Amino acid sequence: MLTAKQNMREAIKGGNPDRFVNQFEAIYFLFHPFMMHSPSPTKGQENVVNAWGVTNSFPANVPGAFPVHTPDKIVVKDIEHWQDYVHAPSLKFSNEEWAQWKAQYDAVDGTQAYKAPFIAPGLFEQSHHLCGMTNALEYYALYPDEMHDLIEYLTDWELELAEGICANLHPDAIFHHDDWGSEKSTFLRPEMFAEFFLEPYKKIYGYYHDHGVELIFHHSDSYCATLIPYMIEMGIDVWQGCMESNNVPELVKKYGGKIAFMGGIDNKSMDFPGWTKEDCAKATRKACDACGSKYFIPCITQGGPGSVFPGAYAALCEEIDKYSEEVFGVKADQIKRLPWQILF
Template sequence: MLTKKQNLLETIHGGNPDRFVNQYEFIHIFMSDPYNASDPAPKYGQVNVTNKWGITKSWPEGTPGAFPVLDEEHRVLKDIDDWKKVIKAPKLVFSESSWEPAIKEVEGVDRNEQFVAPFVAPGLFERLHYLMGMEDAMVNFYEEPEEVKDLIKYITEWELEYADLLCSHLHPDALFHHDDWGSQKSTFFSKEMFEEFFVDAYKEIYGYYKNHGVELVVHHSDSYAEPFVPDMIDIGIDIWQGVMATNNIPEMIRKYGGKISFMGGINSATVDHPGWTREEIAKEVQRVCTEYGKDKHYYIPNIIQGLPVSTFEGVYETTSEEIDKMSKEMF
């Protein structure tokens, strides 16, 4: 029987996996590095918690995650022309002792079984609209493109500084990075705009990690983002996690399998809701495994949420159990 890590590599490289890769089983995602550990974030039910970027976030009860508060009082950047005066990236200066919890955590991972990956979120686009709001971000792409590019460069340089610290202290062999690039039905911007504003920046970020010991880049975008797949390959993404069922997953596997793999296919709203049942989860797991996983390569069945969790208790675990059942039927 292959290890979880071996089975993942056989799946994404077109080899001989002996079962489905079961959701996030192949990757240990850590958040114990001193930046993540010290950056304030709301817990479930908390409101108006301000982080080191000055972004205020809330996580109301009954919602799947935290999101920025962007009213006039709390929005960080009200005029893109003022960003150099207003936005101050957090200092990445930490004592050596502050790295000890993360070092201890990653040393405890069996790297024959799992990749070890830092959690980096939000990504470049999300950081933009967290700072100024979605509408202003979209308008500024058109009206103030040079200012937006300069701000993206500033955030990219901060991410590279952070990457250097993570790689030198913790030696990860994978990266788990968030940035949502679309809604359920469409991308947030055209392919041309994505390439103009984000491709070079992500090449630099993901290239840095891959030049410093990272073998596997997993990018979370729970969205429709099918037009961006060639660019995802170009910037170094190995697994697109969060791929919604609104994307043509079989066609993407056919066209791009061997260059990138797809993790998701189970839209959270389909199974992760009040009153969920094992029967509906089993039906959805069977659907994705037979539709997307019939050739056993380049696809990982997974609820699209951006961590190994579910909004409602038991959904993630039940989904994993049903994936195991399908592995026994199909392998």
């Protein structure tokens, strides 16, 4: 039987997986020193300022943290003078600090899972974190020169981060967040998106690929079907978070072999108050029957293992294993599970 990592590689490359890949089973999320130098709120905390000066809150009654954009807390007060407000945090860390993180990477069994540093927010998200969403969308249309300059500044910072990660931690994958749309549409029309983000991401993802990273997982839990040609050109190997609204089965048929798709199971399909195992089984069968096991990984669309409502993610994992037994004849108790793969 293939290891989780081998099976994921076979699915992504269109080879011969011996079962359905089970969500995030073959991605070991890891971190890097900057994460410890930029505070983020835990559940119940509010108005925590990170290293970029962005204020974030995580109220107890919501599923995740978000930027606070009251007028007094927006970082960029004047887009024409954004340089006065945006100051990139330092990425100069001691050898001892890098070594502490490297020890965690070395402790992971690389035959079982990809060692993937978690990187967020991405370029688009960072732009609206700094400016506010409404302001940022207006600026892309009305102040394109300033936004190009801001994105170049953010890109240079990400490239420096990539250099540190690759030189010190040697991951074989990265997991990069940047939400590019809502459930029904992209935030920018495709041509405008490409104008601002195609070349910057080609630089960032090209750097990772050129320095030992096998797979780029890009998370965007949204509608982004119209951006896939750009994703491929950027060097994205797996689009994680592809919502059902994208018609994922058609995307697999059209683009399989150029990019793989990880998602197809919206939270709303099995992660809601009163969810049941039957909901998880139904969502699993629908996605797997429609998309198959090649170029597709059945997965919740949120950007990491877990669920909003306790137990839903674990139940979905169980149903995927059950369906693998039904389709491939692989018994669930034969599948080797590492401790970190069953935490959720």
